[in-house]
Amino acid sequence: MTLLKVSGLSKSFGGVTAISDLDFEVPRDQVYSVIGPNGAGKTTLFNMLSGIYRPDEGKIRFLDNEIVGRQPHKVAELGVSRTFQNLQMFFNMSVLDNVKVGCHLRTKSRLWNTALRLPGTRREERQAELWARESLHFCDLEQYLQRDAGALPYGVLKRLEIARALAAAPQLLLMDEPAAGLNDTETKQMRRLIRRISEAGITVLLVEHNMGLVMEVSDRILVIDYGSRLAEGSPAEIQNNPRVIEAYLGGEVEYAV
Amino acid sequence: MSHHRGFYLLTFVAVVLPLAFPDNYFVTVVGVTAALHAILAVSLNLLMGYAGQISLGHAGFFGIGAYVSAILTTRYGWNPWPAIIAGLGLTCVIAFTLARPILRLKGHYLAMATLGLGIIINIVLVQAGDFTGGPDGLGEIPTLSLFGWQVDSDLRWYIVIVSVLLLVVWLALNIINSRSGRALRALHGSEVAAEMMGINTTATKTGVFVLAAMIASMAGSLFAYQQAFVSPDSFSFFFSIELVTMVVLGGMASTYGAIMGAIILTFLPEFLVVFEDFEVMIFGAILMLMMIFLPQGLFVGLRNLLRRIVAGRRSAAEAAEPEESGRDAA
Numbered sequence: 001m002t003l004l005k006v007s008g009l010s011k012s013f014g015g016v017t018a019i020s021d022l023d024f025e026v027p028r029d030q031v032y033s034v035i036g037p038n039g040a041g042k043t044t045l046f047n048m049l050s051g052i053y054r055p056d057e058g059k060i061r062f063l064d065n066e067i068v069g070r071q072p073h074k075v076a077e078l079g080v081s082r083t084f085q086n087l088q089m090f091f092n093m094s095v096l097d098n099v100k101v102g103c104h105l106r107t108k109s110r111l112w113n114t115a116l117r118l119p120g121t122r123r124e125e126r127q128a129e130l131w132a133r134e135s136l137h138f139c140d141l142e143q144y145l146q147r148d149a150g151a152l153p154y155g156v157l158k159r160l161e162i163a164r165a166l167a168a169a170p171q172l173l174l175m176d177e178p179a180a181g182l183n184d185t186e187t188k189q190m191r192r193l194i195r196r197i198s199e200a201g202i203t204v205l206l207v208e209h210n211m212g213l214v215m216e217v218s219d220r221i222l223v224i225d226y227g228s229r230l231a232e233g234s235p236a237e238i239q240n241n242p243r244v245i246e247a248y249l250g251g252e253v254e255y256a257v
Numbered sequence: 258m259s260h261h262r263g264f265y266l267l268t269f270v271a272v273v274l275p276l277a278f279p280d281n282y283f284v285t286v287v288g289v290t291a292a293l294h295a296i297l298a299v300s301l302n303l304l305m306g307y308a309g310q311i312s313l314g315h316a317g318f319f320g321i322g323a324y325v326s327a328i329l330t331t332r333y334g335w336n337p338w339p340a341i342i343a344g345l346g347l348t349c350v351i352a353f354t355l356a357r358p359i360l361r362l363k364g365h366y367l368a369m370a371t372l373g374l375g376i377i378i379n380i381v382l383v384q385a386g387d388f389t390g391g392p393d394g395l396g397e398i399p400t401l402s403l404f405g406w407q408v409d410s411d412l413r414w415y416i417v418i419v420s421v422l423l424l425v426v427w428l429a430l431n432i433i434n435s436r437s438g439r440a441l442r443a444l445h446g447s448e449v450a451a452e453m454m455g456i457n458t459t460a461t462k463t464g465v466f467v468l469a470a471m472i473a474s475m476a477g478s479l480f481a482y483q484q485a486f487v488s489p490d491s492f493s494f495f496f497s498i499e500l501v502t503m504v505v506l507g508g509m510a511s512t513y514g515a516i517m518g519a520i521i522l523t524f525l526p527e528f529l530v531v532f533e534d535f536e537v538m539i540f541g542a543i544l545m546l547m548m549i550f551l552p553q554g555l556f557v558g559l560r561n562l563l564r565r566i567v568a569g570r571r572s573a574a575e576a577a578e579p580e581e582s583g584r585d586a587a
Contacts, residue, residue, distance in 0.1 A: 050453060052452075084449075089447065090450065090451075093443070093446060101451070104440060104454050104456055105455035107436050111465070114431055114437045115428045116431070117431045127437065147477075157311045164454065
């Protein structure tokens with residue numbers, strides 16, 4: 001079953017084409033990766049999928065809803081969450097509060113209700129804390145609960161972004177280079193985490209440069225270059241595709257699982 | 258919740274002070290002004306410290322509340338209470354209408370736009386002489402009364418304004434440690450990430466802007482009744498700057514810090530009177546030293562210093578004990 005269907009998607013910035021006439025479908029419960037050289041348009045694609053950019057043309061269908069034309073917080077309401085290539089943490093908040101922000105859509109208290117501490121707001125607060133702790137536990141971050149986000153090492157922050165996104169209980173998680181800047185141990189941890197997310201029934205759309213990681217965790221891979229589709233298929237198909245090897249992977253394929 | 262400990266302490270101090278020093282000039286006269294400033298600083302802090310949206314026009318909303326109350330009671334014979342509500346209503350409409358175009362701006366542009374807003378409100382107060390009395394202001398404003406209890410002495414004003422301050426602090430603390438408060442801080446931390454977590458950043462900014470403006474308007478009405486006289490000078494650009502300074506001095510994103518900043522900036526001139534002409538210089542020097550040595554503000558700076566001392570003692574005693582956590586955004 002298709003969760004996300006992108007058709008005829010195009011976007012250019014002042015004459016520079018970032019994405020042109022791109023089509024692909026992400027099946028539910030899979031890890032679907034988008035790879036391509038730097039500047040291929042991967043982050044632009046993510047920004048359109050999450051409603052930050054509006055495409056020039058094309059449609060993005062998420063279940064029965066159209067994403068194009070929705071503001072990011074409306075896209076989030078549909079069940080799409082994401083992490084960012086360059087960390088977008090709330091550095092002015094504790095780890096727990098960062099993740100509690102992720103629960104925003106699962107709770108309802110309004111400004112006036114919370115100001116007056118109306119009944120229900122406290123119960124909701126406890127519920128949010130519970131969800132946040134679950135999410136932190138899922139990402140092995142419990143020990144950092146009360147720390148300030150600003151005081152944490154980079155590798156931990158990468159996972160904290162994921163914990164925050166998961167606290168929203170999304171159906172689709174967009175991950176923009178989760179392993180960028182991580183060392184080998186952290187990358188292994190990240191690989192396990194992506195697997196666990198997928199096993200928990202969340203569809204993952206992954207952009208990543210670490211080919212070892214991509215080949216291991218992906219069910220399907222889309223290769224884009226200059227904003228268009230170069231190839232699509234299973235990891236094995238992609239590794240043996242001569243066009244991909246030429247354009248991106250280079251002469252030899254040494255990333256076999 | 259641990260954030261209520263500070264609130265109880267504040268309430269305790271507020272109650273004990275006038276009991277211990279009745280008819281003390283610093284408690285019931287300067288203290289009332291400090292409490293009024295604290296109301297403004299706490300409201301501005303919600304907008305500036307927590308949501309990260311600077312406003313250099315907060316005195317404008319303070320002025321709207323004061324003038325609506327002054328005009329309706331003196332020229333139209335309204336009862337002071339509905340006049341407060343009318344001030345809140347007008348402020349709400351103005352703040353809501355202006356919030357969208359203004360809060361679209363960021364950084365220096367937002368500062369300039371709010372600065373312009375404050376100045377425009379001030380100009381209207383000066384120029385609309387038929388209504389506002391122009392630069393001479395409006396006098397003979399009646400005082401408040403509550404079921405026949407006339408608020409007509411320094412001590413009674415202390416009771417009223419400090420009660421309102423405590424109410425505002427309670428509201429602010431409740432907001433900060435809730436879903437809405439996290440949305441405000443998230444907005445400050447990363448607008449794009451906040452949106453992606455489902456926070457309607459435009460609506461959130463508008464909400465906090467309107468709330469802060471309405472609290473300021475409320476304070477303005479009280480100010481008008483307490484002084485029995487208003488003039489545009491009290492709501493000038495310089496007062497907006499003073500309010501921003503209070504927030505920064507006490508510590509951004511700290512409600513108690515904002516109160517501390519308001520108290521210090523209200524009392525400082527009283528003690529600097531002996532220096533007369535040097536007052537402004539000393540004032541500036543203190544601010545400069547603050548910015549250099551305690552940029553996170555007095556309250557947060559001192560609290561962290563205390564924590565470090567406590568933690569240092571503790572770790573000396575029991576080496577393996579982890580540092581105290583339980584950090585609360587108060």
